[in-house]
């Protein structure tokens with residue numbers, strides 16, 4: 076892999092950019108790998124990357140039915156934060172957030188991490204109490220967050236209406252090192268680094284079946300034929316239930332649509348991320364000037380990557396009250412992704428009933444921020460066969476035992 | 491846009507008139523049941539990519555709960571029926587089988 080650098084740009088400028096090489100190879104599958112990861116979203120690619128980087132396991136294939144990063148990784152609103160309530164969540168999300176700080180250098184790929192600050196508005200007294208509790212929890216967990224009063228909110232976000240008639244702003248939970256990153260670049264950066272380590276990113280190849288013998292996976296049936304493996308990692312987000320079904324076990328996961336939209340580009344007007352969980356809306360401004368807007372999930376099982384219009388209307392109605400100046404903005408694009416929701420709104424990073432098969436799913440509406448930490452924890456699980464401290468609590472048997480990592484109560488929505 | 495016909499009042503209700511209630515025909519398990527059954531009842535949903543049976547409520551109409559058969563991969567609606575049914579009616583099952591020959595059936 077040729078490194079990207081200021082010298083490379085200068086060199087290429089002098090030869091009409093003829094020397095750039097492909098960011099990753101487009102290999103044909105080998106017959107057998109030490110490990111196969113199903114799903115080339117951020118979590119699958121990061122898992123492969125840390126398998127190589129932290130454990131020296133590089134005979135790895137990442138198998139993707141579409142194009143890499145074409146799932147939720149390329150469809151999200153890119154919010155990064157770690158101000159969760161429960162200890163296991165704070166640990167893994169903060170690990171991820173801190174890895175994001177140096178990810179561009181680590182991958183030699185600009186993921187445009189922008190820790191611009193993130194506010195979660197409290198618009199009911201219930202939320203005020205909830206967020207004060209989260210601030211205290213975060214202090215104990217070593218996650219830097221603070222409670223800020225409405226006048227400080229107004230300073231940070233001049234375009235906000237803090238005394239709206241229905242939902243006045245009563246304060247906010249502020250994480251100064253929260254922010255955004257470029258979603259595609261995260262997938263591409265990991266894919267390039269994986270490819271450089273000799274791993275095969277195999278696109279346009281759908282896993283159709285999981286072959287196993289005596290409780291051990293031997294490989295996967297794909298649209299490009301059978302591919303053998305010693306270990307299997309299933310990291311397919313919205314399709315987790317379907318792939319788990321091929322492997323013969325059931326998951327406590329349901330697939331629903333989550334939508335987002337962007338406005339026409341405007342001059343810089345908001346340099347922080349604002350989330351309003353009571354009214355299910357959140358907004359940030361992209362480098363191109365578009366307002367990036369997301370809301371809550373649709374209410375029924377859906378695999379179409381299309382959501383219902385009235386949910387978008389609800390989100391915008393609420394945001395227009397909070398940000399009156401957006402009322403005349405034209406919206407340019409709107410899309411949906413299929414998110415995998417668990418009963419406690421926390422992810423699953425787990426062993427499975429098959430000995431050498433592992434699963435990473437259930438990130439639902441909020442897994443972009445977790446990509447580096449999740450890959451780190453999943454790689455450890457796959458390499459050692461046992462979860463490390465980051466993953467242990469996220470096992471799939473916690474539902475049976477009633478040991479929930481309950482973030483649904485903590486946040487209402489979880490982006 | 492999702493449109494479901496309410497089996498009670500016959501109104502072809504558009505999605506904003508309805509509230510979703512997720513999987514239908516759940517068998518309830520309570521105290522005294524096995525851990526497996528209780529966990530499955532609480533958390534293990536079918537979540538199929540394809541034919542699915544669901545509960546819906548005609549909230550801004552007659553207010554009653556009813557059941558619907560729908561395809562989660564295409565959003566096609568096969569039909570609706572009263573909530574008092576312990577399984578989907580035979581004619582509806584036959585209609586779905588004709589449209590989706592690969593469907594493994596309601597179990």
Ligand SMILES: Cc1cc2nc3c(=O)[nH]c(=O)nc-3n(C[C@H](O)[C@H](O)[C@H](O)COP(=O)(O)OP(=O)(O)OC[C@H]3O[C@@H](n4cnc5c(N)ncnc54)[C@H](O)[C@@H]3O)c2cc1C
Pocket residue numbers: 113114115116117118119138139140141142143144145146147148149150151152153154155280281282283310311312313314318333334335369410411412413414438439440441442443444445490
């Ligand atoms: C609209 C929207 C907004 C969001 N906003 C945020 C946000 O602001 N912040 C945040 O942290 N998170 C957010 N999320 C959530 C976040 O996008 C996801 O949690 C995260 O991207 C999941 O990554 P993944 O790698 O697990 O899944 P994906 O990126 O979906 O990757 C899974 C891949 O598996 C592939 N696959 C599936 N089945 C098969 C098969 N049988 N064979 C081969 N490949 C298969 C898919 O094609 C896909 O590419 C949002 C999600 C959506 C939809």
Ligand SMILES: [Zn+2]
Pocket residue numbers: 496497498499500501548551552553554
């Ligand atoms: Zn009715």
